[in-house]
Amino acid sequence: xxxxxxxxxxxxxxxxxxxxxxxxxxxxxxxxxxxxxxxxxxxxxxxxxxxxxxxxxxxxxxxxxxxxxxxxxxxxxxxxxxxxxxxxxxxxxxxxxxxxxxxxxxxxxxxxxxxxxxxxxxxxxxxxxxxxxxxxxxxxxxxxxxxxxxxxxxxxxxxxxxxxxxxxxxxxxxxxxxxxxxxxxxxxxxxxxxxxxxxxxxxxxxxxxxxxxxxxxxxxxxxxxxxxxxxxxxxxxxxxxxxxxxxxxxxxxxxxxxxxxxxxxxxxxxxxxxxxxxxxxxxxxxxxxxxx
Ligand code: NAP
Numbered sequence: 001x002x003x004x005x006x007x008x009x010x011x012x013x014x015x016x017x018x019x020x021x022x023x024x025x026x027x028x029x030x031x032x033x034x035x036x037x038x039x040x041x042x043x044x045x046x047x048x049x050x051x052x053x054x055x056x057x058x059x060x061x062x063x064x065x066x067x068x069x070x071x072x073x074x075x076x077x078x079x080x081x082x083x084x085x086x087x088x089x090x091x092x093x094x095x096x097x098x099x100x101x102x103x104x105x106x107x108x109x110x111x112x113x114x115x116x117x118x119x120x121x122x123x124x125x126x127x128x129x130x131x132x133x134x135x136x137x138x139x140x141x142x143x144x145x146x147x148x149x150x151x152x153x154x155x156x157x158x159x160x161x162x163x164x165x166x167x168x169x170x171x172x173x174x175x176x177x178x179x180x181x182x183x184x185x186x187x188x189x190x191x192x193x194x195x196x197x198x199x200x201x202x203x204x205x206x207x208x209x210x211x212x213x214x215x216x217x218x219x220x221x222x223x224x225x226x227x228x229x230x231x232x233x234x235x236x237x238x239x240x241x242x243x244x245x246x247x248x249x250x251x252x253x254x255x256x257x258x259x260x261x262x263x264x265x266x267x268x269x270x271x272x273x274x275x276x277x278x279x280x281x282x283x284x285x286x287x288x289x290x291x292x
Contacts, residue, residue, distance in 0.1 A: 005030050006155050007056035007063030008047075009076055009083070010097070011038040013236060014123070015066035017130035018096075018159050023047055025133070025158045032056045052081035057091055062155060065095045069245050070103040077107045089115035092145050094156075096137075098122045098177050098242070100249045104170030108141060117142040119149070120170030121156070122177040126237050135160040140173040178253055181246035182264045185284075188225055188243070189267035192288030195229050205230045225285045234282035234289075243284040244271035 008019040011033040019042050022029050029047045031039050032055070039049035050056050053076050057063050063083065067073045073095055077083040083093050093111050095104070095118075104120045111118040119141040129135050137160045139146050149156040150163045157163075166172035198208045209226040212218065228234065247268035254261035273290035274282075282289075 005048075005060040007031075007060035008042075008066070009033070009053050009056060009063060010066040010068075010072070011042060012066065012068065013127050013239070014096075014130055016041065017127045018064070018066060018135070019047065020045060021130060021133050021159055022155060027155065027158065030056050030059050053077075053083050054081040054086035057083050057086040057093070061090065062092045062094070062149065064155065065093065065097060067095075067097040068242065069097065070099045070249075073097045073099050073103060073107060078110055084110040084114055087111055087114040087116035091116040092119070092142075092149075093117075094119045094121045094145075094149065096121050096123050098181065098246055098249070099174060100252060101171040101174035104140075104174050108170050117145045118170075119145050120173045122173050123160070124177070124180050130159065133159055133161065137163040138173040138176045139163060139165050140167045140170050143168065175253065178246060178250040181243070182250045182261070184221065185243050185247045185250075185271065186263050186267040187221060188284055189270045189287050191222060191225060192229055192270070192285070193291055195226065196288055196291035228283065228285045229288040232289075234279065234286040236281060237283050239281050240271055240274045240284050240286055241280040243287075244268060244275060247271060 005028045006022055007030045008015060009032050011019060011031060019029050019031055023045045031042050031047045031049050032053055033039055043049050065076055067076055087093060093116060095107055108118045119139050121137050121139040124136040125134060137156055143165060146165045148154060151157060166176055195205050198205050213223055247264055250264055251261060251268060270287050270290045274287045277289055279286035279289055
C-alpha cells in the first residue's frame, strides 16, 4: 500500500471525528476499531478498514491512536497484532489518548525498540473541535516527527489549530494534559454541586445559571454544561468514566509527587458516585446526578 496513507486506531467519540476530519480534508485514511462496526461510517466516507492495528501500521507510514485509557493504549500498542508488532524504521506512531506517564513511557520504549518513531500527543477539545480541525495537541517525543506532522497539510495540522512540543519524552504531555483535566473536572463538579444546591434551596436554576454566565465566572464550559445539567440532558460528549479516569491519574501523579490535591480528590469521589449511579457512559455533566 502507498506510504502516505494515514492510519487511525480507535473510533470512539473523538477518534471517529478526527479520522473523519482527515478524510474530509483529502487524506487517505486506514482505520481499525476493536468493535469493528464502528468502522462502517468511515468506510462510507472512503476509508479502508483493516482487521488489526498491526495491519494498519503495515499499510501506513504514520498511524494515530485515540483510545480510552492506559489499558486500551497498551492493548493496542503492545498486545498481539498490536502497533509494536508491526512497527519498524520508517514508521511512526502517535498516541492521543489521555494516559499516565508510566504507560506513555512503556509505549515509547516499545515503539523505539522497533526503530520506529513515537509521539505522545494528548488533545484538548471535544468532538466538535475535532470535526472543525481545532483540537489542541500537547506533544512530547521525537521533535523531527513533531515538525513533520505539524507541517501545513500534514495530519496534526489538519486535525488541530494549536500544537505544543513540551519535551523529548511522554512525561511532559501526560502531566500537562492532567493539569487541564484537574481544572475541568473540579470545575464541572463544582457547577453540578452549585446547581443541585440551588434547586434544593428553591431557586430557579436557570436564573442562577444566567447570573453565573453574566458574571466574571462565565466561561465556555459553564455555558455548555449548565443548561445540560438543568435539563438532565447527558448525551455523551466527554463521558463520566473518562473524566473520572483523568482525575484518578492526576491523583496518582499528585501522590507520587507528595503534593496535596484535595479538591481533585473530592471531585473524583463525585465522578465515582455518578458512575455508581449508572452514569459511566453519560456526559460528565452527569456528575450533577451524584448530588440528586
Ligand atoms: P470513547 O468514545 O469511549 O472511545 C474509546 C475508544 O477506545 C473506542 O474506540 C474503544 O473501542 C477503544 N477501546 C477501549 N478499550 C479498548 C481495549 N481494551 N482495546 C482496544 N480498544 C479499546 O472515548 P473518547 O471520548 O473517544 O476518548 C478517547 C480518549 O481521548 C480518552 O483517553 C479521553 O480521555 C480523551 N479525550 C476525550 C475527549 C472528549 O471530549 N471525548 C476530549 C479530549 C480527550 P470500542 O469501540 O470497541 O469500545
